[in-house]
Amino acid sequence: MGRADVRRAQRRGARRSAGGRPSGIRRVFTWKKVLGTLFGLCLLGMAALVGVYFYVDVPEANAEAQLQSNVYKYSDGSVLARTGTRNREIVGLDRIPKDVQKTFVAAENKSFYTDKGVDLKGTARGVLSTVSGKGKQGGSTITQQYVKNYYLTQDQTVSRKLKELVISLKVDNKYSKDDILAGYINTSYYGRGAYGIQAAAQAYYGIDADELNVQQGAYLAALLQAPSQYDWSSATPTGKRLATERWNYVLDNMVKQNWLDSGKRAGLAFPKPQAPKAPTGLKGQTGYLVNAANSALEKQLVAQGTSADDAKAKVDAGGWVMTLNIDKKKQRQLEKSVAAKLTNKLDPKSRAVDADVQAGAVSVSPKSGKVLALYGGKDFLTHQYSNATRADYQPASTFKPLIFASALENNSTTQDGKPITANTIYDGTSERKVKGSRIAFDPPNEDGVDYGDVNVQKAMNKSINSVFAQMGVDVGMENVMETAGKLGMDTKGLPAVPAQTLGSMGASPLQMAGVYATLDNHGKKVSPAIVSSAEHAATKVDFPDPIGEQVVDRRTADSVTSVLTGVVDDGTGSAVRNSDQDVAGKTGTSDSNKSAWFTGYTPDLVTSVGLFGEAQKAQGKIASGAQVTLKGAAGGGRVNGGGFPAEIWAAYTFDAMGEPTKFKLDTEMGAAVAPPPDPTPSTDPSPTTPEPDPSPTSPTPTPTPSTSQPSPPTPTPTLPTAPPTPSTSTSEDPGESESGEPDEPGLPGGGFWGDDDR
CATH class of the missing domain: 1.10.3810.10 (Biosynthetic peptidoglycan transglycosylase-like)
Known part of the structure; x- marks a missing residue:
């Protein structure tokens, strides 16, 4: 090869090295x-x-996003409580x-x-x-x-x-x-446990979402970036500075978006939120009110076609806003009255029986049917079973007015065919055997007192058992139980026997308040209503009108009211006597002194107060929660309906009722019209009708010195020769009646004769 060939070969190699042929990397990656x-x-x-x-x-x-609290409000719209695991109310x-x-x-x-x-x-x-x-x-x-x-x-x-x-x-x-x-x-989430704007508005400003103004809204919107850091009550100086900057940023952006006038923006000041409040719990009376409201809503949902299980699930799921009929002021007045007249006098450390005392009360408007106040117990957190709605204790002699109402409603007569009125004479001998009954019955009177011949008015005043036992047989116990059911008592399935005349079935203060409210409302049915309205999202549950149809004749109801004024003026209810205010009512003290009652009313307010003996803890054969005696509570003797219950009633009613009012009654009988005469003593035990006597024997009512603190003397009782029959509803052994007849089975709330009424 010549030199020229070598140079040509070198040039070809140089060209190949410079790009004539791709390298390895460039062969793999190309643009x-x-x-x-x-x-x-x-x-x-x-x-x-x-x-x-x-x-x-x-x-x-997700489940968390749907959790809401239930919100409960007083009748004035103020919040009573919020419940649930998530403080949220969707609006x-x-x-x-x-x-x-x-x-x-x-x-x-x-x-x-x-x-x-x-x-x-x-x-x-x-x-x-x-x-x-x-x-x-x-x-x-x-x-x-x-x-x-x-x-x-x-x-x-x-x-x-x-x-x-x-x-x-x-x-x-x-x-x-x-x-x-x-x-x-x-x-x-806005902080302070508040989810959603409604809960946040309440937590930071104490108002509802629809009341927020733009500067408050800007603060809540700013909070979402850092709820804990921007909470004014706990923020550091840096946190407050950042919160203020964020608040300004929000409002400035609104101006830029033409959502807020710049002039208005310039005049807005930072809206410092209120200090955080402790969450509203269920202590005191709150839990009783919440449970009563829940029960009322569940009942109404069932009435509208929802199954019982589904109704409970719906209420428990949250999201409800319930407005109760409870009047905040009257609720406080009732709580104060129970404390002043009862609980402040109890000393469980010194007297074991004081720990067993439970009180319940319900106050109702007879004209609207609204439950205005409710007392379920000393504290829901320590006793969750509401004494206001429990129906496991005997109402005792508070049942007697219903027997008389049935007699009037059915135009009943005595055994000798004479009409039963307030003037009718009965034999008030203690342990007198009733006539005309296939079931032997001979109840003793309180302390075994023999009254002889007495008229019905006096028999009601003194709560004479033997008279009303005979009256129940004269009227017919089937008729008595039917009338009681119409007035509002739960009598389904109960035997129509003479022992029921002593109020030996179970009843609650709520139930008895409704019964007496119906009498106060001139015979128109009153079904006490705890809830005014309930709403969930776009759904509103309609509740029935608490005032129903005429269930007994007006003259019947008004006559019973007239007779019951005598109980207050000259009978066992004298603790509530008031010279300025018309009052009707009835006391009751049950078998073995396990319950004591006073249910009474003015023209505008009906209140039932009950005291119940409930074993706080097991004592030998007595189980915890068993019905036990109230005797000895607060250091006294027997607890009568005319004692603590009547005193609580008076302290509350005369504080809460407003201006004095008078009954307007369509009747010609009873103490409110003209007190009937005392009969001429007779040895004949059969009922008789006396000759008219124009001179009233009931004394003129003596004004009570202080209506807020009635304090009648507590008499020392003389015990009957034979003790009351033990209650069959507790662990005590069933006994026999004083006549030697065995107790009739199946009556809730205890035995049959022990109505130690006062």
């Missing part, structure tokens, strides 16, 4: 290949997103002022009304932050935050972020912006 790969990846990503879009459905709301956007709605958009997502529900840059930033382990990263739209709160979880994972993106697109396409904004405002 065309790189661009093609990137394009393919984009197509693959887009296909993946499309696939995910069609694969991921909008899920059901519609129509209950949130327009400018307050805009504060949240200005704070979180100014493009909310025009975007498609997602922020791709913000989402990408969040994904990268999650992948790199840097934690939470903002930038989501209101729609995305709503989706996270309502459909997903707070987990910071890539898969959750991608789901959030896809679901947000679908939600934005499916729902209106107003729906999404409402969902966001109602599911967000």
